[in-house]
Structure formats: structure tokens, C-alpha cells
Amino acid sequence: MDDDTRVKKGGAQPAEVGHNSAMLEEKRANLYHSKKDRVFVRGIQGEYNVKQELDRLRAVPRVRKAKEIGFIDGPQAFSRHYVEPKDGITQTFHMHLEEYAPGASSQKHGHVNEAAFYILDGEGYEIHDGVRYDWKAGDIAIVHNNCVHQHFNASKTKPARALVIKTKPMYLFLNMLFQKTVKERPVEATVEGEGFEPREIEEDFNHPKGGY
Template identity: 75%
Template sequence: MKTETSTSAVTDRETSGEEPVRKDLYHSNKNRVFVRAIAGPYNLKDELTRLRSMPRVRKGKELRFVDGPQAYSRHYIEPKDGITQTFHLHLEEYGPGGKSQKHGHVNEAAFYILDGVGYEIHDGVRYDWKAGDVAIVHNNCVHQHFNADPEKPARALVIKTKPMYLFMNMLFQYQVEPRSDKAAPGGEGFEPRHLEDNYNHAD
């Protein structure tokens, strides 16, 4: 039994005896636009001059961790800074037993684990990590980061290509569960390690 459709929603398939295709349905629209056009002035010489005037070294001791009390972030390079065109670099510190927000985004991310032990939950699947490992978050993956130690913190250096996605107008992200505003049991009173001692692969 065929479904009745308006004349404007019927293709030439109707004359061939095939089931009509409704053009007004999203998945039947062949003119969908997935990426908006890049528009506006862009002068390579001006951009190179601007980039070469930016700092080449950022001092970690001058940057403070934000958020908490379970997950803290120190942002070295953000899209809004304009220091690079393709990197977003930040340090994550998870308090004892701490966890991040549960979220998803288009851009990929690589977490180089500097110290501690923990795990990821990616689309419902658990992946364990420890210092020296690299955890990869794939595009559009709903994920969350966990410190598995109830007594010691963990930290990871995070590298993203978020600025490129912003430039291409392809970025979206969504939050499933926000960061907790309460410390995890055992993590009460924890303060992130602002000073840059050598935490790499600490036992």
C-alpha cells in the first residue's frame, strides 16, 4: 500500500512505478549542507606576522588550575588565545577518586597520562590507564575520565585539534553529566598541584 503524498513531495520515481520519495524528509534531501562556507578576509602575510608576534613559551607557574573540586584544568593554549591555528593544549588534574564531566564532542583528543592510575568510559566501555599511557578519545564519543586511586591525584596532558574544527565551523559538543561540585570521598580538601615539579611517571 502506497502512502499518499503531495505533488510537490513526489519525484519522477512515481512515473516509473517505484515508491515515491518525499523530498521534504531530511534524509531524502540531497541538497543538505554539512559544512558552512568559510568566508571573510584572510591574508597569509598578515596572519604569519601576527603568529610570529605571539609568545613562543608559556610559563606553567603563571597559569592556574580552574574548576574542581574533582577535576581541574590548566589551559596552556586555547582557541581564543590565537597562539596557534590547530592546537588546544591543557593539563588535567583529577583529585583523589575524582572524575570529569560526562560529555561528547566532534574533535578528537589525546590524553598523555603523566601520573596516577585511572580509567575512561567511552560509549559505555571501560578502558584502564596508568602513567606513561596515552588515552585516545574518538570523534563523537560520549566519554568520562576517572581517577581510580582514592588517595592520590592523577594528571594528564591533553592535546586537541579543536581550533581547526572551530575554523571549519564543524565544532559542537554536549554535556551529559556536569562536573560535580562536591569532592569525591577521600578527596576532601585536595588542592591541585600548581607548581611544576617533576610528576612525570611518578610511582
């Protein structure tokens, strides 16, 4: 019997109904994807020959240290955003690291831009427009334009992680604005992932033999 049926019959209610709903909404409001002030394309002002902008770009660091960029969100899907337009380094792409707790899933959503997920370790699967695609460490998962998709860690005992590169900033700059969240990113841990903390220290997670 699904949650909706139980509610209609006066039985147990789903977790997001009643006293728990306000707490869950507060957690969602703090997620990266819920931010109201995200910078998708940064402004460029100055003289016509944009010399000031070129000088600024040439002065920014060319190497970003992972240890200086912490993971955010969770408790199922964690993100470490290496480069995005707000950082003042790039204008055309966004690169971040995704870490999935055991048994975790991401939000279900769709957008116009493509994305490439290089699987660093673990095993899991995608569901794109209702079709399942399995992946494991060393694979590259491609999210094609306009598909509704969701990411899953298939393991109940080990985490998984992927390096994500996407051209969302360029698509939004070109007014290709059609995107939608179908199912929000979970704000409660899975039973298997209860207490899981993302691996902040950068070691060799490039499809190791052992795991964590």
C-alpha cells in the first residue's frame, strides 16, 4: 500500500506529513540547489577592449586545492563544487564532485544542457527517461539534452563518487532555460547510509581495488 493510500484511510502518514514536514523543508532550503542567489553567468563590466577583465583573468589562480573546498549538502548526495562562474575563473562550464552515500540517490530532474559523469569509484546506475543504465568505476555516464534523470548508488555498504563536467552556464547564457526538478534531493539518510560522512581527504579514489 503506498503512502497516499494510507493517508486516505487514516493510517500511518508519510514522513513529510505532519510535524516532520517543517524540519524537512528547512533542510531543503539549505541545499545548494535551493539557493536563491546562484550565479549562472557572471557580469563583465569595463572598457570596450575588456583589458580589465583580461588582466583579472590572468591574475586568478590556475590550480584550485580540493582541501580548500568542502563538501556540501547530503545526507545522501554530497557535492564539492570545484569551478563555477561565481568563482570568477570560468564562464562556460561547471565542474563538481559528487559523493553518494551507501544506498543513496540524487534529485530527479531535467535540463537542456548535457553533462558527463566520470565514475571515480563505486558502482551504481542512472535512470534516464525511465531507462536504467548501470555504471561502475572507470565508466563515463552521459546525461544527454532534455532527459529527465536521477543517479543512484547501487551498493548498500560502500560509497560512490563521480566527477561531473557540464556546460550549464553556457546554455543558460543562450536563454536555454528549460529545466525542472521532478523529485527533490533527499534530506534524510538511507538506512544503510546513516551516519555516513563524505571522504574529505583526497586520496586515490580513482577506482581502487579495495574500497573504503
